[in-house]
Amino acid sequence: MALRRVVYNVTRSPELASGGSLVHAPIVPVQGEAREVHEDVAGEHMLINIGPQHPATHGVLRLVLELDGETVVRCIPHIGYLHSSFEKLGEYRDWNQIVPLTDRMDYLAPLIYNCAYAMAVEKMMGIQVTERCKVVRVMCMELDRIFSHLLWLGTTAIDLGAFTVFLYTFQQRELIYDLHESLTGARITTSSTRIGGMMADLPAGWVEQLSKWMEGFIPVLDEVETLLTNNAIWIGRTQGVGVISGEDAVNFGLSGPNLRASGVDYDVRKDRPYYDYDQYDFVVPVGEHGDIYDRYMCRMEEMRQSIRILRQAIERLPGGPINIDDPRVILPTKTAAMNDMESMIHHFKVVMEGVRAPVGESWFSVESSKGELGMYVVSDGGPKPVRWRVRGPSFINIAALPHMIEGALLSDVIAVNASLDIVLGEIDR
Amino acid sequence: MANGEFKKGLKGLDQGPGPSEAQAPGAPPQAGDLPPHPTVDALREHFGAGVLRHEVVAGDEHIVYIPPERNLEVLGWLKDTGRYDFLQDLTAIDYGGGRAIQVVYQLWSIPTKLNLRVKCELPLEALEIDSTYFLWRAADWMEREVYDMFGVVFRGHPDLRRILMPYNYAEGHPLRKDFPLRGRFSRAEQTRRALSMKTEDHYSPQELEIAHVLGQPLPDVIVEGGPGQPNQGEMPGIGIGAG
Numbered sequence: 001m002a003l004r005r006v007v008y009n010v011t012r013s014p015e016l017a018s019g020g021s022l023v024h025a026p027i028v029p030v031q032g033e034a035r036e037v038h039e040d041v042a043g044e045h046m047l048i049n050i051g052p053q054h055p056a057t058h059g060v061l062r063l064v065l066e067l068d069g070e071t072v073v074r075c076i077p078h079i080g081y082l083h084s085s086f087e088k089l090g091e092y093r094d095w096n097q098i099v100p101l102t103d104r105m106d107y108l109a110p111l112i113y114n115c116a117y118a119m120a121v122e123k124m125m126g127i128q129v130t131e132r133c134k135v136v137r138v139m140c141m142e143l144d145r146i147f148s149h150l151l152w153l154g155t156t157a158i159d160l161g162a163f164t165v166f167l168y169t170f171q172q173r174e175l176i177y178d179l180h181e182s183l184t185g186a187r188i189t190t191s192s193t194r195i196g197g198m199m200a201d202l203p204a205g206w207v208e209q210l211s212k213w214m215e216g217f218i219p220v221l222d223e224v225e226t227l228l229t230n231n232a233i234w235i236g237r238t239q240g241v242g243v244i245s246g247e248d249a250v251n252f253g254l255s256g257p258n259l260r261a262s263g264v265d266y267d268v269r270k271d272r273p274y275y276d277y278d279q280y281d282f283v284v285p286v287g288e289h290g291d292i293y294d295r296y297m298c299r300m301e302e303m304r305q306s307i308r309i310l311r312q313a314i315e316r317l318p319g320g321p322i323n324i325d326d327p328r329v330i331l332p333t334k335t336a337a338m339n340d341m342e343s344m345i346h347h348f349k350v351v352m353e354g355v356r357a358p359v360g361e362s363w364f365s366v367e368s369s370k371g372e373l374g375m376y377v378v379s380d381g382g383p384k385p386v387r388w389r390v391r392g393p394s395f396i397n398i399a400a401l402p403h404m405i406e407g408a409l410l411s412d413v414i415a416v417n418a419s420l421d422i423v424l425g426e427i428d429r
Numbered sequence: 430m431a432n433g434e435f436k437k438g439l440k441g442l443d444q445g446p447g448p449s450e451a452q453a454p455g456a457p458p459q460a461g462d463l464p465p466h467p468t469v470d471a472l473r474e475h476f477g478a479g480v481l482r483h484e485v486v487a488g489d490e491h492i493v494y495i496p497p498e499r500n501l502e503v504l505g506w507l508k509d510t511g512r513y514d515f516l517q518d519l520t521a522i523d524y525g526g527g528r529a530i531q532v533v534y535q536l537w538s539i540p541t542k543l544n545l546r547v548k549c550e551l552p553l554e555a556l557e558i559d560s561t562y563f564l565w566r567a568a569d570w571m572e573r574e575v576y577d578m579f580g581v582v583f584r585g586h587p588d589l590r591r592i593l594m595p596y597n598y599a600e601g602h603p604l605r606k607d608f609p610l611r612g613r614f615s616r617a618e619q620t621r622r623a624l625s626m627k628t629e630d631h632y633s634p635q636e637l638e639i640a641h642v643l644g645q646p647l648p649d650v651i652v653e654g655g656p657g658q659p660n661q662g663e664m665p666g667i668g669i670g671a672g
Contacts, residue, residue, distance in 0.1 A: 047640050049648040064636050064648075076636055080593040087578075088603055092610060123487050250514050250539065253567025266515070266539050362487035363518065363535050363546060374518050374535070386525075387604075391518040391535075399570040428593060 045073060052081045056159050056414045059424025061398070063413065070410050075402040082428035090388035094354025095121055098388060100191040105390065105426040109148035109369045110190045111140040111180070116366045118193035119274065120375035124362035125195070127329065131318045133197050134275045139313045140183075140192070141366070142306040143210070146217075147176045148369035148421070149299045156296070156418040157228065160237050168224050175213050182206055195355050196330050197323030207314055214307055221303060228296070238292035242404045242416035245290060252400040255393050256371025257298040258420055262290030268367040280309050292419040299421075329355045354383035370394050370421050390429060394422040466491040468511050468545055472503070475510075479503055490546060497532070497549040501559040504534060504547065508564050513538045513545060516565035519572060521579045525606030530579055532558055551581060560586035578604035590633060597622075597630050 051062035060081035066074040086105060090098045102117045103110030115137045122129060129137075154169035177187045182203050184192040192199045228234045244254070249262040259266055267284040269277040285301035287294030323330045331350055336343040357379040365374035371393025378387040397420045405416050469491055473480050479502075482494040495503045507513045518535035529550040536545045549558060560583035561568040572583045573592040580602040583589055591598060599622075600613040612619060628647050629637060640647050 045639075045643050047636070047643060047645060047648060064632070066639055066643075074639070076633060078631075078633075080591075080595070083593045085603055088608075088610065126488070248566075251566050253516055253565065264539065271539075271542055272544075360486050361490075363490060364487075365517065372517065376518065376520065376533075376535070378522055380524070387520075387522045389518070389520045391520075395570065395574075396567055399567070403566075 050413070052078075057417060058155060058422055059427075061417070061422070061424055061427075063401075063417075065410070065413065067410060072405050072408055072410060072413060075405050075413070077398065077401060079398070079424070079427050082424050084429070086429045087388055087390065090385055092384065094383040095195055095357060095385065096355060098385070099193055100189065102390075103189050103191055105392070105429060106148075106368070106370070106394075106423050107188050107425055108151050108423050109144040110188060111144040111192060112148075112366065112368045112373065114190060114193040115141055116364070116368065116373050116375050118195055119366065120362050120364035120377050121195050121357065123364050124360050124377050124379060125329070125357050127196055127324060127326065129197060130321055130324055132201075132320050133322050133324075135313050135317050136198060136202060136322065137193070138275050138277070138280075139210070139310060139317075141368075142309045142313070143176060143179065145306045145369045146303050147173060149303050150176075152299060152369075152418075152421045153224065153296075156415075156421075157234075159414050159418040160234065162228065162231070162234065165224055165227055168220055168227075172217055172220055175216075179206070179210060179213065182209065194323070194330070196326060197321075201322040207317065210310065211314060214310060218304075218307065221300070225300060229300075235293065237412075237415055238296060238419070240289070241292050241408065241412050242419055243289065243291045244400065244404055248403065249290065249400075252403065253396045254371070254400055255396065256367065256369070256421075257295050257302060258371065258397050260284065261287035261294035261298045263288045268365055268372055272365070274366060280312050282308050292415055295419050295421075356381070356383050357385075365391065368393055370423065370426075371397060390426070392426040392429065394420075394424075395427045395429075398422050398427055466543070466545065468507070468513075468543060469493060471511065472507075475506065476503060490544070492546045492548055494548050494550065497551055497558050500532075500547075500549050501561065501564075504561055505564055507536060507545070507547070511538065511545075512540050513543075515539055516561070516567045516571075519561070519568050519575065521575045521581055521604075523579060523604065523606045527553060529553065530556060530581065532575065532581060534561070556580055557582045557584055559584050560589075562586050578602055580605065588635070595626075595630065596633060597626070 046067045048065050048067060049062065050065065051057045052060040054061075057063070062078040062081065064076045064078065065072050086101045090101060093101070099114055099117060102113040106113050119137075150169040150173050154166040154173075157163075157165035180190055181187050183206060184190040184199065244252070244258075244262055246262040246264045249259050250264055254262070255266070263286060265284065265286045268274075270284055282305045285298045285305070287298050327346060329350075331337070332340075332343040332347055337347040338344070357377075359379060359381040361376070361378040363374060363376045365372050367373070372391070373393055374389075374391030376387070376389035376391065377385055380386045398417075401417060401420065405413050408416070469480070469483055472493060473483075476495075476499075479495060479499055480493055481496060482492075484492040484494075486492060513536035515537040516534065517537045518533070520533050520535075522531045522533060524531075529552050532549045532551060534547040536547065537543075551558060556579070558581060560572055562572065562583070562585065569586075569588070570592060572586055573589060575581050576583060576586075576589055577591040577594055590596060594603065601608055603612075614622070628649065632640070632647055637647075
């Protein structure tokens with residue numbers, strides 16, 4: 001059997017200090033050490049297929065990898081297995097009917113998508129929502145940021161072998177599901193926004209329920225941090241893995257925690273504030289190494305900051321109506337529609353013909369849990385959009401995956417893919 | 430709701446909401462109130478006739494129309510001199526009725542915190558434009574999506590193939606206005622095509638080439654009715670009728 005010398009390039013620092021303490025990664029680094037291997041085993045490249053049905057690809061993502069031993073030479077992602085042409089469907093629905101499509105894209109943070117869509121249409125129509133609606137939407141969006149980050153944390157930890165974290169985070173997610181349910185009547189497919197307001201005002205006791213959940217949540221988050229942040233295995237699998245430089249991250253269009261972990265301070269909430277985000281007191285965590293560990297740290301801190309924003313939102317929650325007083329977009333109350341002839345006609349017209357938007361377009365983006373979520377709506381004056389486009393943050397983020405994992409090890413593919421926090425419903429749309 | 434106010438509203442239903450007088454104090458600023466966009470002025474100065482039109486929509490969104498044959502020149506200038514380092518979005522709009530398809534670039538500058546939208550109009554008979562892949566790598570998948578959904582060809586894109594639809598999709602480009610919602614083929618034909626897909630149909634030409642060079646068969650893809658699955662109605666591992 002022919003022998004060949006191969007230089008392994010597994011570089012992992014044994015001194016991974018975190019929080020001031022020296023941590024020894026359990027994997028002993030083999031840095032540039034040459035070994036003799038059998039040529040017929042190591043010399044050949046291999047083509048393997050991961051997915052579309054694979055638990056660690058977080059949906060129906062399919063990756064075709066060309067491997068040299070355990071090193072990834074080339075990675076070619078395939079998407080589209082969940083494609084349902086939401087954008088085309090939107091062109092056949094009126095403005096309010098599109099709302100249910102939006103939460104089916106990112107079912108991990110549905111309220112953010114509902115709000116972003118409504119905000120884009122309102123901007124195009126020149127509608128200013130009420131103060132109460134603004135604060136309620138901020139609460140919805142921050143709650144779902146935590147909701148999505150918790151899923152990310154649980155599934156990424158389980159991908160890397162830490163099972164316990166999953167139980168903690170999913171228990172908390174259940175409680176947020178309960179909050180969703182009492183707010184909107186649904187747990188996942190919330191469809192809670194309407195053009196000009198919300199489906200309904202906050203139910204009685206919802207704010208108290210939210211405060212109670214927040215009190216219990218912070219200790220759980222602390223506990224999860226003790227499980228991971230200084231954990232040698234976690235550090236060994238995440239530090240220095242999937243690194244992307246800040247310059248590359250901007251060029252690849254990464255956004256959200258993935259971009260900020262690379263040291264680029266760009267958060268839509270700070271840079272183009274909407275809904276008075278400039279008046280809330282919060283900081284945006286920015287990493288420096290651009291690896292999985294920094295993404296993890298960014299998301300952990302973001303959850304704490306979201307709790308801060310939620311507390312301030314509860315404090316400033318004003319009274320007053322949740323919907324704007326504009327009969328052209330808002331339905332009359334049920335009582336009025338049942339008792340008053342003109343209100344009934346009004347109700348009929350809004351439901352059957354839909355809300356009409358003026359000619360125009362708007363590209364509006366919010367900071368979703370996964371990155372910058374842009375909604376582009378184009379109207380020709382009719383009740384239906386000419387074009388409704390979603391700039392999905394996952395779609396753009398996953399495009400950088402080959403760049404991050406080519407040259408890495410096969411086991412890191414799962415880790416890097418998990419760290420990007422993708423949701424296939426939105427990638428495939 | 431008061432009756433008079435309501436009648437006004439009913440009339441308004443047909444026109445759609447405009448900026449109403451009740452919302453005047455907090456209403457978004459109109460085009461005239463805004464300071465001019467610094468980049469648009471600089472573009473005008475530098476390219477002259479290269480800026481076909483300038484529009485302001487939705488209060489504060491600036492759109493610049495440029496000729497499609499000069500897109501790389503203008504966008505390159507915007508990236509290097511205008512410091513628009515972040516390509517937020519790249520998409521297209523088909524207004525239907527044989528009108529030109531618009532390719533839309535939504536740019537954001539992280540250092541200067543400015544937004545700009547650039548549009549190129551492509552007539553239906555010449556759906557070709559230069560790729561911005563080498564300006565922003567973010568354009569890679571977004572250009573593939575526009576190609577897939579609208580049939581716009583991006584010259585110079587190194588890997589222009591369908592992205593959301595299957596590689597052997599033969600019904601056209603779904604987001605075009607002349608594309609029917611349920612596709613061009615009948616349901617029976619669509620099903621027949623889906624069931625007769627071969628392993629090679631699940632791989633891109635690049636991967637087929639790699640497999641050819643490596644001299645190994647393609648790995649199985651588990652898809653409905655595809656290879657790698659046991660025959661329908663047959664339980665694997667249980668030999669019925671076998672002695």
